[in-house]
Amino acid sequence: MQARRIARELALLSLSQLPSKPEKLNAQELQDIVLAAIRTLASEARETIESASAELQRSNAQILDSETRTEDVERAKVMLNEAIKLTQKAINRLGHCFEIPEFLQLANQSEVRSYTLEIVARFVKDNKDIDQIISNALVDWQLNRLAAIDRDILRIAVVEMGRLGTPPEVAINEAVELAKRYSEEDGHRFINAVLKRTFDQLGLKRSNRGGKAVKEEGAKENDI
Numbered sequence: 001m002q003a004r005r006i007a008r009e010l011a012l013l014s015l016s017q018l019p020s021k022p023e024k025l026n027a028q029e030l031q032d033i034v035l036a037a038i039r040t041l042a043s044e045a046r047e048t049i050e051s052a053s054a055e056l057q058r059s060n061a062q063i064l065d066s067e068t069r070t071e072d073v074e075r076a077k078v079m080l081n082e083a084i085k086l087t088q089k090a091i092n093r094l095g096h097c098f099e100i101p102e103f104l105q106l107a108n109q110s111e112v113r114s115y116t117l118e119i120v121a122r123f124v125k126d127n128k129d130i131d132q133i134i135s136n137a138l139v140d141w142q143l144n145r146l147a148a149i150d151r152d153i154l155r156i157a158v159v160e161m162g163r164l165g166t167p168p169e170v171a172i173n174e175a176v177e178l179a180k181r182y183s184e185e186d187g188h189r190f191i192n193a194v195l196k197r198t199f200d201q202l203g204l205k206r207s208n209r210g211g212k213a214v215k216e217e218g219a220k221e222n223d224i
Helices: 003-015 027-067 073-107 110-137 148-163 168-182 187-201
Strands: none
Touching: 003 027, 003 110, 003 148, 003 168, 027 110, 110 148, 110 187, 148 168, 148 187, 168 187
């Protein structure tokens, strides 16, 4: 796992724990929020295992129940299909859970913590401007009506390409990957479309050799 990819995921968890007026947070409070996000991961691991266990038990019960209803073949097929889906869901949960110990170990590295804090701190400092940038790129949507996870993924991407000098294509691709992992089924397509509009509206062009986002000639001067 790359350090910055872990930092983005940790920032995503941290943003979800910010108060309604994050600009009032100080440096120590920001560090406490990141630490709380790490603890949330550990709790998520336990909950994931418990959920997977419950799904496997329900799957087993469905299989046993279907065997006692052999006179109703169609009903038995439906129950078996449901059991298979539950088992697959449990396997997927466990697969994610196995990644968490590595994630926790990396999250405690100084490089990861530092970049996480950088993302969160820049959002805290400029949250109103960043949210306005996102709002300008939305079509038929309002920012406060978006799913919280999608809103925070967009915020991280705008912070990275607008405040931290991350190449726009990298920020967008990483946001799409976050959405595939945490958002709804089509969430990554929505994230991709919004960020491409953001990219265009801010007058950015592809990164130069120095890896910085640069303004198109004649574009509006706007602190992104």
